[in-house]
Amino acid sequence: MAETQNIAVGVPRESAPGERRVALVPKVVGRLRAAGLDVVVEPGAGGGALMSDWLYEEAGATLGDPWACEIVVKVAAPTPDEIHRLKPGTVLIGFLGTDVEALSTADVHGFAMEAIPRISRAQSMDALSSQSSVAGYLAALLGAQHLTRFYPMLTTAAGTVPPAKVLVLGAGVAGLQALATARRLGAQTTGYDVRPEVAEQVRSVGAKWLDLGIEAIGEGGYARALTDEERAEQVRRLNEAVIGYDVVITTAQVPGRKAPVLVTGDSVTAMRAGSVVVDLAGESGGNCELSVPGEAVVRHDVTIVAPLNLPAGMPEHASELYARNVQALLELLVDQGKLRLDFSDEIVAAACVTRKES
Amino acid sequence: MAETQNIAVGVPRESAPGERRVALVPKVVGRLRAAGLDVVVEPGAGGGALMSDWLYEEAGATLGDPWACEIVVKVAAPTPDEIHRLKPGTVLIGFLGTDVEALSTADVHGFAMEAIPRISRAQSMDALSSQSSVAGYLAALLGAQHLTRFYPMLTTAAGTVPPAKVLVLGAGVAGLQALATARRLGAQTTGYDVRPEVAEQVRSVGAKWLDLGIEAIGEGGYARALTDEERAEQVRRLNEAVIGYDVVITTAQVPGRKAPVLVTGDSVTAMRAGSVVVDLAGESGGNCELSVPGEAVVRHDVTIVAPLNLPAGMPEHASELYARNVQALLELLVDQGKLRLDFSDEIVAAACVTRKES
Structure with a gap:
């Protein structure tokens, strides 16, 4: 046999x-x-x-x-x-x-x-990256689905609606794919990361780079955890920045730790009604203070979506x-x-x- | 006062x-x-x-x-x-x-x-068109959301996935917007209509034109109802055509009548598992024989979505x-x-x- x-x-x-x-x-x-x-x-x-x-x-x-x-x-x-x-x-x-x-x-x-180590010989085995591609794509779609407005600019006989502004926090594989997808759909896109070396990658998918002046380069391609002072300053500056966006997609995770809070309740309050936060860090506690992991909730007229296991979708x-x-x-x-x-x-x-x- | x-x-x-x-x-x-x-x-x-x-x-x-x-x-x-x-x-x-x-x-x-009559002076009042734009955009997103596959081609270190093929039946305002949106997201798009004069509009949004050789030009920009013979031939040819597509979006309605069945149960059976039918005619009975108005159902491993009042989304x-x-x-x-x-x-x-x- x-x-x-x-x-x-x-x-x-x-x-x-x-x-x-x-x-x-x-x-x-x-x-x-x-x-x-x-x-x-x-x-x-x-x-x-x-x-x-x-x-x-x-x-x-x-x-x-x-x-x-x-x-x-x-x-x-x-x-x-x-x-x-x-x-x-x-x-x-x-x-x-x-x-x-x-x-x-x-x-x-x-x-x-x-x-699997993040070395070039192991790229073909990098399941974290492949699944993050799926998550980033679906995150951009989730934003479009929950937004009360169009992503693309639309010109009709009765007038024009402007394109949505999408901000992605964290420019790893998921963040870059979210930026690329939102841009494809016609949104104006902006990316942010604590690692300044990814600015070029953000620009390569057609997005603007948001520079808050805070850097945190870590090991293995991930960001390091920020100091308490850096964190406070980062959150303060992000709070100011997110207000102008229709959709904020957050993808910030530090391996083995609780996800950092990047979008506070106060900044949700200041966002325009009908806007959306898509929080990809729901499984490790969330990047948005108001996220309810696994749910889509409306707080202060802003929809906050924190999906679990997005690639399964x-x-x-x-x-x-x-x-x-x-x-x-x-x-x-x-x-x-x-x-x-x-x-x-x-x-x-x-x-x-x-x-x-x- | x-x-x-x-x-x-x-x-x-x-x-x-x-x-x-x-x-x-x-x-x-x-x-x-x-x-x-x-x-x-x-x-x-x-x-x-x-x-x-x-x-x-x-x-x-x-x-x-x-x-x-x-x-x-x-x-x-x-x-x-x-x-x-x-x-x-x-x-x-x-x-x-x-x-x-x-x-x-x-x-x-x-x-x-x-x-409101469909004359150029009344275009700015044409609410059927403006709401159809919204419905067509959301229909393309619904297809992406329910599809078990990507719309865009994706190249990863472990290989490439091909772009999805999206077919839109009915090239009115909703159909054209669905085609444009699916194409933006990276899908390969094809449009079909019984009115041959819309072929140019289909091509103008980057889609291929599916010619089944059946025409039905009606009044006021709508299609007329087909004869029984024409209908039978149309359905037979469509059944052959839809099999090759990942997503089929149907938008065929004749004012004041039950929507025509364009996608039969048999053709759903023949579609590739994981594919999606988005039926925008759910409110008037549906263009797909297996549609359940207001629901997303899986039949023969194909997801059939028949949303009601899509613009409200x-x-x-x-x-x-x-x-x-x-x-x-x-x-x-x-x-x-x-x-x-x-x-x-x-x-x-x-x-x-x-x-x-x-």
Whole structure:
């Protein structure tokens, strides 16, 4: 039985509420099959992304129990029940989060997609970036959807309405994609970041650069946390700046910390009625003081939207990009159809957050 | 008391469920005041559009009972209760609908915004067009929001996703705005209409023209109803065409009739999973056989959205455009601060659907 010699990759159905993504899509299944891997998909795994079991089978996957496979690929971190189903020695890939003790106890090799180092050789595995692209795009659309006004300038027989002004705070992948999307839709865009070196990238997507005169260059491409004095000054100057905008999209997060408050309740009060704040930092506490994570609320006639897990809102392409990131990592972990974990490789070492005792 | 000599325009709070628009906005209140009209706004009238009473007062309106005014401007047709509050001889302006018997009994002058003739002198009063612009823009956004994929092409380190293909059926104001918006967002767009003379307009917004070889030129800029044979052939050819698109936006309506079915259940079945149908004809029965008016449903892994009263979803600008249309009509009905209904005027005669017996 030649089939049993291949390593099998299991694709469970995601169990987190609202999670419509799936770790592998049919298109990528075909590529993994070509690379000598079997793929076992849990029935319904692609259902949230509107991809049927049949599409997986057509791509060469079999339907079955993904947890019995040598490699299990997920999007979200596994629940305690799911960890219980993993065999010792399994390679588990996903956004594993910070609490990896249970994985360690289960004796699995855990590879965290969010721990992939930001080096050029690992770009194709950078799932934080690919999912941030989706989030930034959807954030700009959410702003348009909740705004009581048009994004583009509109000229009608009865007169003209001016274009919306969109400000994006934080010019990482999500922020740049939000700027690009809002601009595409016809808005006038402005970007802000504490890292002055991203000004050129902001301008490259057609946006103006908002210079508040406060810098905070950190490690690994992220911003460092500001000092208390810098923070107070930043918030004061931002409060003045945001008032002129129809839509403010905030994307400021510092890894492992509560998100900084950039838009205070006072500045919401001063915004023009009908304006919108889209807060992408809802999961880590929010960049807007009035955000209610997971909800859209109206405060002082301003709509404040703080979506959770935005990439799940565009599940096919979010899954496809994620699956390609996973595929790139798998190609590093598997050689000629066999697992070969080379912990001397910088990427393998960095991404591995728990390791089976050997 | 000079004030009492001015004619007063009353602006009620709209009572229809989900109606967030208002017939006059503060900006237009100022212009009417300058033209010698008083404006009386019901408290909370702008609330759905997030425009506070204070903004109206600042523009020169007073808060009070709008139903006592000589002129009452509305968006939606009045309810029986509201008609009861109108004094005989009142001029009522709004989308009055086809059932105007109660208005006639109440002895009011009813001017229906949807009855404004489509002549160039009346373009500034064309509320059907201005509201269709809003609907078309929002329809393209709704498609993007429900699609499981990106509209624009996206190039990432892990590969490229292709742009979405968007087909718009019906190239009136709503259809053209939907095409323009989807194209702005990066989609590849195609337009179809039974009126071959709009092909140039479709191309002018960057879309391809889908030629099915069936024509139906009607009166007043609308399409005529097709014969049964033409309809069957049209649906057969459309069924073949829609299969290749990620998003199909339908805008086909024939005034006073049930909307034609353009997208059958069979063609939904044949569409690629994750695709979207946005049906703008939900209010008149729908252009898609599987539409559920007012809802977004998933059938055969395709999302079918049939929104009701889409312009209410962008209430400030929808109201502002509508208010400018109303302002233009008021300027025709009022001369130097006095009502002067000149029924020999083509626009006045056409728009007047009920007239006080004199």
